[in-house]
Amino acid sequence: MTIIGYARVSTREQNPESQEAELRAAGAAQVFTDHGESSRIADRPQWIACQDYLREGDTLMVRALDRLAGGEVMALQIVHELGERGIQLKSLTEPEIDTTTPMGRALFGVVAVFVQLRVDTIRENTRRGLAHARAQGRIGGRPTVMPAERLRAAEALRSQGHTLSEIAQALGVSRSSVWRALNSPGK
Structure with missing residues (x-):
């Protein structure tokens, strides 16, 4: 046994x-x-x-x-x-x-x-x-790596013709984070 x-x-x-x-x-x-x-x-x-x-x-x-x-x-x-x-x-x-x-x-x-x-x-x-927590305005999950100021910078770089990879490198985030932020509903 x-x-x-x-x-x-x-x-x-x-x-x-x-x-x-x-x-x-x-x-x-x-x-x-x-x-x-x-x-x-x-x-x-x-x-x-x-x-x-x-x-x-x-x-x-x-x-x-x-x-x-x-x-x-x-x-x-x-x-x-x-x-x-x-x-x-x-x-x-x-x-x-x-x-x-x-x-x-x-x-x-x-x-x-x-x-x-x-x-x-x-x-x-x-x-x-x-x-x-939601009733108090809090949501769960990890904080975004693309807060409003970083999103504005990404949009400005995109309008200048930079690629997603270039934007990601300039902002110090992943390419997928930039893509999600720029392609999220309401964009």
């Missing part, structure tokens, strides 16, 4: 090292880690590799169930598929879950519902926060 770990972070900016360290400390011989992958997507590259690596009698270990699946239907499907293959599932933060017993499977079903509630609550809070 081998313990195999699976870790996942939702964005590229997040660091999965603490999850990986916890899994190794709990006995994982190997840890598969997805970076910037949603828990709602089943075709995560390292999740697929992990599934291919798992063998009958192995234990799949995760830090928390929400690292594995973003909804109760997906979580239950994963547990069912693992069970059919003779693979156990253990969670470091939900230690009462042991899918080798009827009680453990029942507890897993209850926890999966709470995992879904947590994911839905985070999603709703994010939507609410973005709506509040």
